[in-house]
Amino acid sequence: MSRIVLGVGGGVAAYKSALLLRALTERGHDVRVVPTASALRFVGAATFEALSGNPVSTEVWDDVPEVAHVRIGQTADLVVVNPATADLLARAAAGRADDLLTATLLATGAPVLFVPAMHTEMWQHPATQDNVATLRRRGALVLPPAVGRLTGPDSGPGRLPEPHDVAALVDVVLGGGSLQQDLAGTRVLISAGGTREPLDPVRYLGNRSSGRQGWALARTAAARGAEVTLVAANVEDAAPFGCTVVPVGSAAELHAAMTARTGDADVVVMAAAVADFRPTEVAADKLKKGSSSEPTAVALTRNPDVLADLVAARRAGQLVVGFAAETGDADDDVLGHARAKLARKGCDLLVVNDVSAGQVFGRPDNAVTVLAADGAVTEVAAAGKDTVAAAVWDVVVPRLGSRR
Known part of the structure; x- marks a missing residue:
C-alpha cells in the first residue's frame, strides 16, 4: 500500500x-486529500473524507500538533495534483506556502x-x-492536458485527462517508471487492438487482443510529450488523452491507415x-444453417504483412517496433520463434509476449522481452501494462538519438 497525497485545485474539473x-x-x-479552499467550493470536504477515510484540511492552522504542513508531505510516496489550475501551477513554481497544499509541495x-x-x-x-x-x-512531472470540451461552449487543449488515465499513470510512477518529457517533439504512430475479417454481415474472423x-x-x-497518432482496431476502451485516434476494422483498413501515416512518424x-x-469471399447476406448458403468450409486468403511493409517503406532515421x-x-x-x-x-x-495458457489477452498485467x-x-x-509500456519507451528513447 502506497501513501498518496491527492491535491485538488479550485477548478470546475x-x-x-x-x-x-x-x-x-x-x-x-x-x-x-489536500484541497485548496476554492476547491471546496466545487466539491465538499465530506465527499473527500467519505471516499478516502481520512480527514480533509486546507489550512496550515488545522491540526497544529501534527505539524501537518510538513508531516503530510514527508510521509507521502507520491503527490498528485488533480486538477492543477493555472493559479496553483504559478504558486507551486514560485515556491509559495500560503495554504496546506502548497506547503506540502515544498515539504x-x-x-x-x-x-x-x-x-x-x-494553458497557452x-x-x-x-x-x-x-x-x-525541478523534477516535477507535469502532464500535457487533454483536448476537448471545456467549461461552457469552448473546446481545445486544457481539458483534464480522465481519471482512469491518471490512475494508470500513477501506477507507472509508483512502479518506478518514467514520465519525464523525453519524447517531446517526437511523432509516434501506434497501432492497437485486433483486426476483424468479415465472413458475412454478422460474423467475422478475429482474435483475442x-x-x-x-x-x-499511447498513453505513456x-x-x-510525444505527438501520438493511434490507429485503433476494434478497441472498446475510451481513447487515451493526447492522442489522435484513427478507427479501423479489418487488416486491409489498418494497413492503409498505417501506410498513409508512417511517413510523418519518428x-x-x-x-x-x-x-x-x-x-476469400464475403457473403452479402447472413449465412444460415440449413440453407443453400450454409458453408462447409471457409476459403482463406493471406492478408498483407503490415509490419514487413512498414519496414520496407521505412524512411531514414525512423525507428520501427x-x-x-x-x-x-x-x-x-x-524466444527462438521471436x-x-x-x-x-x-x-x-x-x-515479445509469451501468450501460452491464456496469458496477456484481456488481463491487466503483462511481461515482455x-x-x-x-x-x-x-x-x-x-x-x-502502463508500467510495461513505460519500460518499452525506456528502450526506445536512447535509440532515437539523432534520429529526431
Whole structure:
C-alpha cells in the first residue's frame, strides 16, 4: 500500500478528483486529500473524507500538533495534483506556502505529478508555460492536458485527462517508471487492438487482443510529450488523452491507415494483432444453417504483412517496433520463434509476449522481452501494462538519438 497525497485545485474539473480518489483507493492506496479552499467550493470536504477515510484540511492552522504542513508531505510516496489550475501551477513554481497544499509541495521529497486543467488561453499563456517549464526543470512531472470540451461552449487543449488515465499513470510512477518529457517533439504512430475479417454481415474472423497494451503505449508516450497518432482496431476502451485516434476494422483498413501515416512518424509501433488471413469471399447476406448458403468450409486468403511493409517503406532515421505474441512448440521456444521473426521482419525492436495458457489477452498485467536487431535483450518483469509500456519507451528513447 502506497501513501498518496491527492491535491485538488479550485477548478470546475475538481469533480473528477472524486473519481480519481475512488480509483486510487480501489487499488489499495492510502489517500490523503489536500484541497485548496476554492476547491471546496466545487466539491465538499465530506465527499473527500467519505471516499478516502481520512480527514480533509486546507489550512496550515488545522491540526497544529501534527505539524501537518510538513508531516503530510514527508510521509507521502507520491503527490498528485488533480486538477492543477493555472493559479496553483504559478504558486507551486514560485515556491509559495500560503495554504496546506502548497506547503506540502515544498515539504515533500516524493515524486509530484501535476495534472493541468484550465481554459486553452490560460494553458497557452507564456506565464503558464514558463511555470510548467520551471516545475519540470525541478523534477516535477507535469502532464500535457487533454483536448476537448471545456467549461461552457469552448473546446481545445486544457481539458483534464480522465481519471482512469491518471490512475494508470500513477501506477507507472509508483512502479518506478518514467514520465519525464523525453519524447517531446517526437511523432509516434501506434497501432492497437485486433483486426476483424468479415465472413458475412454478422460474423467475422478475429482474435483475442483487447488493445490495452497499445493503449498503454499511447498513453505513456503522450504523457512523456510525444505527438501520438493511434490507429485503433476494434478497441472498446475510451481513447487515451493526447492522442489522435484513427478507427479501423479489418487488416486491409489498418494497413492503409498505417501506410498513409508512417511517413510523418519518428517511431512506428505495430502493437495491433493483425489477422494473417481473411475469407476469400464475403457473403452479402447472413449465412444460415440449413440453407443453400450454409458453408462447409471457409476459403482463406493471406492478408498483407503490415509490419514487413512498414519496414520496407521505412524512411531514414525512423525507428520501427514490432510486437510478437508467441507460444513455444516442438520446433522452438518462444524466444527462438521471436528471434526468427525479428530477422524475417527487419524491424529495429521486437516486443515479445509469451501468450501460452491464456496469458496477456484481456488481463491487466503483462511481461515482455524486448529484442533488438543489434542483439540486445531487455527483460521487463510482470507489471501493469502502463508500467510495461513505460519500460518499452525506456528502450526506445536512447535509440532515437539523432534520429529526431
